[in-house]
Amino acid sequence: MQHLRIFTPEAMVPAVLDLLRHDPAVTCLTHLPGAVVDPAGDLIEADLPREAVNEVLDTLRAIGVQREGSIHLGPVPAWLSQAGFDSERVTPGSSADAVVWADVTQRAYEESELNWTYLTFMSLATLIASIAIVLDSQILVIGAMVLGPEFIPIAALGLALVRRRPSLFYFAARSLLVGFVVAIAVATLFALVGRALGWIVVDQVTAPRPATAFIYTPDKWSFIVALIAAAAGALSLTSAKVGGLSGVFISVTTIPAAGNVALGLAFWLPDEILGSVLQLAVNMGGMAVAGWLTLAFQQAVWSRMSARRMRFVERLRARRA
Structure with missing residues (x-):
């Protein structure tokens, strides 16, 4: 209600x-x-x-x-x-399934705004991801994923296309671009400081990392997981059930990939940089496409529901008149 x-x-x-x-x-x-x-x-x-x-x-x-x-x-x-x-x-319809477009759109605008809070969360999450890679720690990788605020701006790209909101698309795209650039720059700076102090050595970045190697080695499963996670995330954002968002955050490796880009830049490791950028692109592309398709499907379904309800309302008004 x-x-x-x-x-x-x-x-x-x-x-x-x-x-x-x-x-x-x-x-x-x-x-x-x-x-x-x-x-x-x-x-x-x-x-x-x-x-x-x-x-x-x-x-x-x-x-x-x-x-x-x-x-x-x-x-x-x-x-x-x-x-x-x-x-x-x-x-007609179920309350849990209903999409309140005004609520979803306002949230997308608010959480896609480029501000200091957003940039701070992006930078802190990327820093944690960089440390996770150095330590080869899956726990820290998960923490970085949960902390990252990038999912809703990615979902906002699809929402902007479905609801025909070019200003929202611009807001979300700008926040993603600037957010990742700033976060990678901050993490690179800290990695350079750690390198100068001897806290981080190149072997920690290039040595086999069984727990975090997936960050810079994208494959078909990276794209498939991004599609599934983004579809679940879009459903969580638009329905009355929001519990699925935490699962989305720890299913895709956008923030860890950004952290690995920063380490690759600090030690100038082209293979690490290229693999991580590709992982980042695959995840973001898959999430944007899946979010758009999910929201487009929901709009089509609820347009039919709305038309059905409005016909019922018109008949009721005609009887009362």
């Missing part, structure tokens, strides 16, 4: 109430005249299932509520309501 809060000028209130009142998915409709002080207006609140959110938001945007006022949407952690239960029963 989702809770909808609408701040709107008084002139738009009748249109908003008419849309919400005649939608069978909407329950607990509340109108507080004059509750908004600046800018002056009314407050309208309602509850509705996740499955109905997209169509309701689309109708509100169609009459310009977002330009004259604002629309807030948030989950209801727990609720007890027969009316709410009935509204979920008449709404």
